[in-house]
Each structure stands twice: as structure tokens, then as C-alpha cells.
Amino acid sequence: MTTTVIKEQNELFPVFLKLEHLAVLVVGGGNVGLEKLTALLQNSPRTTIRVVAIQFNEGVLQLAQDHHNISLVPKAFSPEDVTGADIVIVAVNDREASHAISLEAKRQGKLVNVADTPDLCDFYLSSVVRKGNLKIAISTNGKSPTMAKRLKETFNETLPEEIDQVLDNLQQIRNRLKGDFAAKVTQLNDITKVMATTPAKTKKTAKNSWGRQLAFGALIALVFTVLGMLLSSYVPVQLALEQAQDFALSIEPLFYWMILAGFAAQLVDGALGMGYGVTCTTILMSLGVNLPAISGSIHTAEVFSSGASGYSHYKYGNVNKKLFKVLLIPGVIGAFLGAYLLSVVGEEYGNYVRPILASYTLILGGRIIYAAFRKNKERKKIKKAGWLAGAGGFLDSFGGGGWGPLVTSTLISKGRTPRFVIGSVSITEFFVALASSLTFFVMLGLSHLHIILGLVLGGMIAAPIAVRLAGKLPVKTMFIAVGSLVIIWSLRILLKAIGVF
Template sequence: MSTTTLKEQNELFPVFLKLEHLTVLVVGGGYVGTEKLTALLQNSPRATIKVVAIQFSPEVLQLALENENISLVAKAFSPEDVAGSDLVIVGINDRQASREISLEAKRQGKLVNVADQPELCDFYLSSVVRKGNLKIAISTNGKSPTLAKRLKETFHDALPEELDQVLDNLQLIRNRLKGDFSAKVTQLNDITKVLATEPTAARKQPSGRFGKIAFLGLFALLFTTLGLVLSPYLSLQEVGNFATSIDPLFYWMIMAGFVAQLVDGALGMGYGVTCTTILMSLGVNLPAISGSIHTAEVFSSGASGYSHYKFGNVNKKLFKVLLIPGVIGAILGAMLLSWVGEEYAGYVRPVLATYTLILGARIVYNAFRKTKERKKIKKAGLLAGAGGFLDSFGGGGWGPLVTSTLISKGRTPRFVIGSVSITEFFVALASSLTFFALLGLGHLPIILGLIIGGVIAAPIAARLAGKLPLKTMFIAVGSLVIIWSLRILLKAVGIF
């Protein structure tokens, strides 16, 4: 006699409900109830929801104020509350009371979900990945919501932001196709076959117009390198002296460039402040610090931007929005600083630091709150222009201003950091060329040291930007913004 061992499997039937046509009863107004209510609103903001609880948390009260389709009933649960509801969700910490509410709802023929008690549930609230019209629900059969949450974060970062555009294009194609259902399916399968083949190679190889931009960027980098060597501001004797007698400070410059680019490439900001802090501690004078950092940043940001693109961290649409305004802002800032003098830039830094300090605190706060729907950035071009101007005129601010603002609006840190980093190359190039034309160039040992260290660190930092957990990146970016902002404010009042 043989025995067959059946492997346990998930037998749940996945369904997407149009909750705007249904009524949902949520029992519980505390932490668990807030979590359930938030999940409902994120996925179905037009659903009619009644919340019954003795007390309501401030978060539930705020959600009710912001959504007129939510009604709050301040009282203990009674069987009459179930009437008129299509679904019942129990979100209270009392297990026995949850069981009794579940039994009553089922007695009245309602489908029930009970927090942390899978055996009482008729359905589960899944972790959901959203990319515009694309929605992916993840279920672990009620065994581990934590794993479902981690998978959600992984898929959210892995799926490109452009997927919603792909869906729109496929809808247009489908509407134009002729033939019966079978013929349309066959044609669509042929069109979308590329999405399932060689995803890694396709993601890593620059192609099309964006690949040309990357190539032109590298060409500009090589052209700038040649211009640096042949610059009329440098003599052959100066280059020869540097090659034959390397000062130990040169190795410290390599270390400074490596650390600064590691921070900037992984977190999307911090190159200037990290370099400045290290160089000041080594006794380098301020004019040398300012000129050297702007020049070296062209090379390190070029290597960083290309590495981010290679590892799939760049949102092409965001890059295009940021590019032109950022470059224009950088040129204007460099020209104004060259004409009026650096002392006026000191008035701009405290204002920028106050703004970014608030953003930094908001980013850290977002790391500890539930995932919220991403807000659309309506004036990203204006933001890039301000960031480029302040980076040139104020001596820094592109990363802290642009990166922190975009992340604080709910944008995915990985794609924000990658897109801002590749744009930073063009911003730094425009700024540096303007400074070269108006002020000249010097401090070769410092510049070369920073360049070498930055180029070495760039691919490592780009890889870290794609691997760090979402919460860790929020905390790291927020903390760096706060430290940068406090340092500028303390310096402005003469304390630091």
C-alpha cells in the first residue's frame, strides 16, 4: 500500500473588488482599525465605509475629515451595525470580542476579515504593489503578513515607473487590432514577448535616445578631461612637479573623494558637505575647497550617473524633467556668484538649510509611518532650477533640495537618487564650465585626488542605492539632510 503526501498550497481565489459599489463596516478605531482603514482608502478611495468604535484615534478622525465617504459611529458594536454592509472588517485587539463579532456577521451572511485571526477570516487584505493602473496583490495564505510586506517593497522597487505608460500604449494597440479574440491575444503576446525575455540585459544596456544621452555625457566628460589637461590656466611645469613629488595630502584627497561619492551616490546627496568637512579638517583653505569640489564633482557625478543608469536606477521621464531647468539654474547661479562675490551666497545658505531641515525631519517621519500614495510633483522643473542655482551660488544644495523634496512627496528613493545623480553630472558640468570661463582653474592635486576617489566609489554607491531597504534609505537620507542643514545653520550664527 502506497501513501501520497500532498503538499500544502494556497487555495485562495484572488479577486479584485469594486468597493465603490459596496459598503464596508470596520469595527475598531484604534491602531489596528487605522491600519485596516488606511489599506481600504489606499486601494479604493471612493468606497463607502462605516467605522464603529467606542473611541477613535487622531489618525482615524483625520481620515474621516479628509474623506466624506467615511462615517464614524461612536459606540460599542451591536448586531444592528452589520445591516446594510457587504463586507465586515474587525480591527480590535480583543480576540474574544473579535470572534463574537465575526460569528454575528457570518450569521447575517456577510464576508468577514478579522485582524490576526486567520481561522476567522473569509478573505484576507493582501499586500499590494501599485504602479498606476497596474496592481499586484500578494498573499501568504495568512501565514506571514510581514513576508508579504517585504515582497511588496521588493517588487515596488524592481518594477519601473514607466509601466503605466506601457499599459496605456498596449490599450491603444489593443483597440486598433482587428480580428477575433484569439487573433488579438496572439498579436498582443508577440508584442509583449520582449517583457519576459532577457530582462537583466535589457535593463543594463543603454539604448535608444537615452543611450545616446549617456554616450554624449561620457564624451563631454572626456572632453572636459582634455580641457583640464590643456587648460591655459595650468603650466606644464606645474603638472610635472606634481607627478614627480606627490604630497601625502594627495592620498587624503583620494580618501575624501571616495567617502563623499559613496555617500552621495548611495543617498543622492552629501558630496559637497562631506568633501568640505574632510578638507576643512585637513586644513585646506576655503577658496581651494570651493573651486576643487566644483571641478571634481563633474567627474565623480559623471561616473555616478552612468553607474546608476547601468544598474537600472534612473527614471527617464524624471531625468528629462530635471535636466534643462537644472542646467539653466546652475549657469545663472555661477554667473551671479562670479559677478557679485561669494559673501552674498552666505545669505542664501541659511534659508536653504531651514527648508531642508524640515524636509529631513519629514523624510525620517515617513520612514516610520505606513506606506502612502505617491503625490504627483507638479513643479519638478522649477525645483530643479532652484536646486541648480543654489548649488552654484550657495556652494551646495542640489542633492539636499531636489532629492529630499522628491522623496518627501512619496517618490521611491532608489529612482529619485539615480535620476538626480545622473542629472547632477550635467548640472555640475554647466556650473564648472561657467566658473572656468569666468574665474579660471587651480589646485590640481586636490582636484585629481577627489576625482580618483570619486570614480572608484561611484559604481559601489550605485549598487548600494538599489540594495538598501526602503526604510533604511529613508532614515539615511533624512538623517543626512538634518545633519547638513544643522551644520549650515550653526555656521551661519557663528557656533560651528
């Protein structure tokens, strides 16, 4: 006897409602009610909404003040509240009360959604991706809102802003087509079939090929860096062996502090996309390491730690390929020019650049924290991102830091998804740090090997841990963390410029 196994599948029927033609009742005025109200207004801002609750939090009160189509009814729920509503959304933190309200609404023939209680719902509120007139609703059949949220972030980052222009163009073409409905559909299918003709295998191969080429290029760069450092130092093999032996015998507690410093700095940088130089400098200065040793060691160690971090971000899907390509070449050129200029003219000129950069990033830090608490985050198109990367690379080399605070904070302040910004900026940072360290090495030589090895070891241990944090931290938390770090970095530079440190 053959047993037929029926595979579970999502049997929800997707629809897009014209809510402005319907009346919605929301029961609950706390944080859950605020979340539901925000979702309704983001997608259908003209919907007539009545909110029934004993108390309303400040967010709900502010929404009602800003939208005339929201009415607040300060009372406990009663069956007559359902009268006149087409849809009922229950947003109270009491399962028994939610069940009773749901039964009453269904008794009166209304469609019901109960927050975080799928078995009581007639429909779910989806995670929604919006690009102008294009709207994509994502459903996991009520199993994992977190997965829906991650997919939303991915689509928001992947779909170009120009997709709305494509829709406008297709509408114009549709209006010009001749014939009956079937003929128009056939012609539009012919026009748009190019969008769906790339085989999945080809896409996967291209993605894997890009990853292999990137990893291979990074490996070759590291090999040539190490070989260049050894060959260009003109140190005889015998002397090098003697120095290695002396180094092994002279390991002291400071080396382990270097490992801790590298671990802490990379944990911050990998999770937030900035802060490696700031964290390292702060720890090393507290340990009494002199400034020339700090500057040279951090730039050299950052090559290895950023390489490990960048690879981990790519492995976990945090890299936007298009953004990486835009940032790469300008960032490398800027880093080379900054390192070369600093080697020629001396560090004193960098002291004039850093306060200017710090003033700019201080403002950006405040904007990022403001964006964390703003309900509707407007996503703006990034213009001249290449120039931004070039400036970040130059200031990172010439001013002693600034790649992460400048590039990451600017992109996030424009509404970009922090996870993809951090991943893309981190993987680009490897090549920026490589260009900077190679230039410094050719111009100034290599020293302070024990500091570099400690920072590298600690950084490579922390890299995969930090990447997992970047993918899992809530967006609001990441905004606040990035903004706070930028402000701390900026204030530290400004206070140092006026002689406080």
C-alpha cells in the same frame, strides 16, 4: 521514453473583492495586525473590520479611533469570534496559535490569510498599485514579498498620473458607442490597440539606444573637460612632466585622507541623492584645507564622482527617464549662470543666498521625516520641476551647494519614490557639476590637483556601492536618512551664517 517536465507557474486566481459588502476578522493587534489593517483600509476604507487581540499597539488604537467601521475586542481568540465573519486574517507572531486559528476558521467555512505563512493561506494580500480608478495587484505566489514591493515602486513611478483621465475618457467613449455588447468591445479594441502595438524589441532597442547615447555623451564630455583643462592652462609639456614628477614624489598622508573624504562623500550622495558637498566640506575643513581650495576642488571632483554614480544608477534601473529629461536642461543652465555670476561678483553675495536656501530645506527635511512615519503618503503631481532644477543648479554653483538638498528633498517630500528620485537626480548632477566646473575653470583656472585626484579616486570607488544601497534600503529608512541629512545641512549653513562656525 520521453520525460515531460512541467514548469512551475502561478495558479492563483486573481479577484477584486467588494470588501465593504463583507465582514473581516483580524486576529492580532501588534505590528503585523497594524500592517494588515492599513492594507485593508488603503484599498477598501469602508470595510467592516473586527480586531480580536489581548493587547493593541498605538497604531491600531489610532486607526480604530479614526475609522468608525473598526471595532476592537480586547480578549484572547475563541472559536465563536469567527461567527459572522466572511474573511479571517491571522496576524499573530506564534505559528502554533496561527495554525490552530486557521484550522478553526476553515472548519467554519471561512477564507483565511495567515501572515508570513503561505502554506496556511487560502489567499494572499497583494502589493497594490493605485492610480485613481486603475488598480494593479501583484503576486509572486507567496515567494518574494520584496520583489512585489519593488515592482510596485516601479509601476508607481512609471505609470503617469494622467492614466485616470484616460479611463474617464474611455468610459465616455464607451457610453457613446452604439450596438450590442460584442460591437462595443470591437470598437473599443480598435480605439485602444495603439497602446499595445509597439513591439517589445523596439522598446528594448529604444531603451538601449538612450543608454548608449547618454553614456557616449558623458564620455565625450569628460574627454573634452580633461583636454580643455590641459590645453587652456598654457603649461609647456616639459613643465607639466616636471610637475607630475614632483607630485608623485610629494605624495603625503593628506592625499589618502582626500581619498577617504571622497569615498565617504560619494557613499552618502549616491545612496541618498545629496550630501557630497556637505560631507566633503566638513571633512576637508577638519583637515585644515582653506576654503577656496575646498570650493574649487569639490566642484571639479564632483564631475567624475557624479558621472560614476549616475552611470551606476542607470545600470541598476534607478533612473526615471522622463524625470531626467525634465531636470537636465534647466539644471545645466542654472549651474552655468550661478558659476558665472559668482565668478564675476565674488563669493560674498553667496553668503546671503545660502541662509535663505537653508531655511527652505530645513522645513523640507522636517516634512520628509514626518512623511516617513505617516501611514498614508499622498503622492502629489510635481509642477514646474524644470524651475526647481534651475534653482537647484544655480544655488549649487552660486551658493556653494544645494542641488541635492533642494531638488531631491522637494521631489521626495511630494511623495515620489526615493529610489527613482535619487537615481534621476544623481545622473543629472553629473551634467550640472560639469557645467559648473567648466565655467569655474574658464573664469578662475585650476588648482589643488592633489585634493581633486584624491576626491575623484575615493568617489569612483564608492559610487557602485552607494547605488546598491539606494536600491535596497527600506523606503522608511531612506526617508529618515534623507530628512536627517537635509536638516543637518540646513542647520550647519544657518549656524555658519550667524557666526557660530
